[in-house]
Amino acid sequence: MRRSPRRMTSLLSLTCLTVAGGLAAAACSPPGSGSAASSQSSRPAGSISTNPAKAGTVTLQVWDQEVRGGQNAEISRLNKEFQSTYPNVTIKRTAKSFSDLKTTLKLALSGKNPPDVVEANQGYGDMVAFVKAGMLTPLDSYAKAYGWANRYPKTLLDLNRVSNDGKHFGEGKLYGLSQMGEYIGIYYNKDKLKQLGLQPPKTWKDFTDQLPKIKAKGQLPIQFGNLDKYPAIHTFGVIQGQTAGKQTVRNLVFGTGNATWTDSGTLKAAQVLADWAKKGYFPQGANGLGYDDAAKQFASGQGVYLVTGTWEAAVLKPSMGRKLGLIVTPPDQPGGSVVTTGGESLAFAVTSKSKHPDVAAAYINFLTDKHAADVMTKTGNLPAVPGPAAKSLPASSIEGQMVQGWETLSQDDGLVPYLDYSTPTFYDTITASLQGLIGGKLTPQQFTQRLQSDYQSFHSQ
Template identity: 60%
Template sequence: MKNRREITAVGGPHRRLTAAWTVPLLLLAAACVPGTNGSAGTTPGDAAATSLPDPANAGTVTLTVWDQQVRGGQNSAVERLNKEFEKKYPNVTIKRVARSFNDLKKTLKLALSGDNPPDVVQANQGHSDMVAFANAGMLAPLDTYAGLYGWNTRFPQTLLNLNRVSADGSKFGTGRLYGVSQEGEYIGIYYNKDVLRRANVEQPKTWEGFTAALAQLKKAGQLPVQFGNLDKYPAIHTFGVLQSQEAKSAQPVRDTVLGSGAGFGEETRGAARTFADWANKGYVPRGANGKGYDDAAKQFADGKGAFLITGTWLLADLRKSMGDNLGFMPPPPAAGRQLVTTGGEGLPWSITSKSDHPDVAAAYLDFLSGVHASEVMMQEGVLPVVPPTGSERKAGSETAADQVVKGWQDLNAADGLVPYLDLTTPTFYDTLSADLQNLISGDLPPGQFVERMQMEYDDFSAQQREDEGGAE
């Protein structure tokens, strides 16, 4: 879910982005959250730094880092930054272990519970990973470091809060800080300009125009939406886009994911019907559940499909093979509505509680997420949480890279980002991804699909209330 949902690495050189952008002042005007303001005062359980750490004074250090930045642009950016950090601090060696998202998710808990865990890890937000690891004491709170390095004002609070866990472990999105993220990301719609031209279809400007284009493309003998769901997570992203369009704003679904909403109602039912309808009409490939994510992306790049609904993390790979034939847009809203889509931050970088070098690890996190790191990321085709300032977008520029960052600006200005659905409960990723496969294949009717989502949400909410009552 995010580069967070990537499976294999794609290497190779990448062209430099042609421009830098600024984030709206609205996005950056972030106040500290009461009780988690990142002040320099140490609180029990916080990493113990009281002044800005200097890794040069730490002696000889090997920093073991587990990450899932295996895709081309992300891998290149991390490799560059690691070398620069080691050059800046010759006494520090970074021992990097790069794993795909699925592999990291499967192995991280065992690694953290061992006697010799990594110093720095990327741990997915939400109940199943970050919340569980924080409650088990496997991750170090970072509030003190956030104050020392200014992370509370560097990042928009709405995004930084996704990396917080409440003191009682019942919620994420509030409480202590357990990670910082490098990347901004959201689910958008890539389009193949040649395929659209062949079908005499213009780039849609509204959601109504997009759905009408699907029928036009099908009639013209073109595959409307390239899609592969063998890895299960891609359907979560596509479904999230459909659900957001039905909901008309980010708030209802966002509240539910963060545990304070009513659950899954008509917006979810409408999205399920639409997804099933797309499958029935052949708007997505037959047998999509048997096609891999990367295979679908390669087929899209080869002209087999007009649209590809996935994350901004795929920009570097697609532009490498497609060049100026690649276009991108956030899911266009219905006429008169604001932008809304699934998105937020990439997997946060966290410090493990057993690390022998927390101060060096904190300096590394700061280095990975600073202004220079943002410049490196943009050069490699990766969207930073806060794109660097200093120049305007080129007038009339319509490259996919420009479109990705402009969409990020517009989505944040519109408060249009909805957290990933699989963060809703500790087991939601497994159940939702499996049910979506059955929805697409026709084995699970839309109504039953929604009922199963609501049942899991209600059961988890009831268990939380029971746990809170027992703690009183």
């Protein structure tokens, strides 16, 4: 299939989003019941029941990947509150890691009894493929009934839209709603920096210049575990944003312009990542260390920096307390514009075979309203559309730093999309290639050529 660059231009504003409070945001199955999806899409908003209490006894099957710390805390609390509000509804939750969800969801959706609500990764490999197979229900009628267009900025909603022909995302029908905003930041251990006589870096050069100094003093510069494969996408994406620039990265992901994965900026990013691994700035054998294990080691004092997403703040805070700090990837020059990888969390979607689509949509509405935003904030998460609780966060707290970073990225138009959105097979290609690059089995040139081969194969169809 071919993606038309002209049709993706509306997504180029993805990373310049103004949302409530001045904040901003910016992974071959048998076909499912396409007719069910179509019938739901054509229903007028007035015919939809927005009161689950009238649905009778309902068991709602939900698959999510909110398994870590604050993520699990917020979804558990909101699930409990939803069931308390509607005693006739029982939520049967299946929680999986991102990797497990990505591996098993296609099979579950193609079965006879798929879940009612699932979290689906945006992009070609997941959401677009599910829509094309008729596995998800369009939510436009529900969006009108609940006023989601008034709650969310258009650009956030657009990221969860798929065209009618199933060939691209960013326009067309709405197939999901995301709870949280997110970006890849640089966590640091305040005590470690102080002991080393260092300050949080104010520029990208400050950061990279500190790494050999930290190593020379017998400390681990960057904690990092890539057994789960996806963490390297985030680390590489942060570097690529600095070396290639945000517009090049956007062009690569959205298929606009004449960008290639073998350009000099991307090649330089690959060289930087390979050098970091070779020079020992990561733990030895990082490809065999799990993401959660790396986070635990960082929390226990092993490593000065940790490059990962805002979702990890609530996991790290209980162990680290005041020692934990967070900055957005620093700019080239003091006071310059920042750039980093980010966007919004996986979208909650209603499956086309669900027997309770109205209740499922009401549940998604409940997970994303103003009260839910405050629950997310109080459990250490970053809601896509922050509520009143975000305004009262102390600036020095990890939560306050996280929100401040969100504001800065909005002002600077600094978010670039996740790289694995680029093609239907890009997640597998880039994760395997990054492991090869970090492990020294691929040169930077071989790495970029593999990415370009996948990319070119998709765009030449």
